[in-house]
Amino acid sequence: MKQITAVLKPFKLEEVREALAECGVTGLTVTEVKGFGRQKGHTELYRGAEYVVDFLPKVKVEVVVKDSDVDRCVEAIIKAARTGKIGDGKIFVTNVEQVLRIRTGESDDAAV
Numbered sequence: 001m002k003q004i005t006a007v008l009k010p011f012k013l014e015e016v017r018e019a020l021a022e023c024g025v026t027g028l029t030v031t032e033v034k035g036f037g038r039q040k041g042h043t044e045l046y047r048g049a050e051y052v053v054d055f056l057p058k059v060k061v062e063v064v065v066k067d068s069d070v071d072r073c074v075e076a077i078i079k080a081a082r083t084g085k086i087g088d089g090k091i092f093v094t095n096v097e098q099v100l101r102i103r104t105g106e107s108d109d110a111a112v
Contacts (some may be wrong), residue, residue: 001096001112002070003083006061007033007091008081013059020063028063038086054086057075064112 034055065073082088101111
C-alpha cells in the first residue's frame, strides 16, 4: 500500500476530491496548512500599507491506496489540481507498512 500526500491550492480541493472518488477512493484526510515553495510568498496591499505574506494557504490531502491504484490516483490529482501557474503544489508517494481499522480490527487491504 502507498500513501499519497498532495499539497495544493485550496480552491482545487473539490475537483481533486471528485477525481479521487472516480478512481474508487472511499476516504481521505484533508488538512488546512500554510507553506511556500519557489514562489516564496507574495506582497499584498491592505489599507494603503504593503506587507509580505510569507506562508500561503494550502490544503494537504492524504489518501492510502493499493499499489495497483497509485498511478491512476496520482494522474487524477495532477489533472484536477493543475492550473499551470506557480504554486500548484506537490505530490508525495510513500510506502505504508500496515493499516489497521480501529472499529473492526481489519488490517492492510481490508482496512483501506
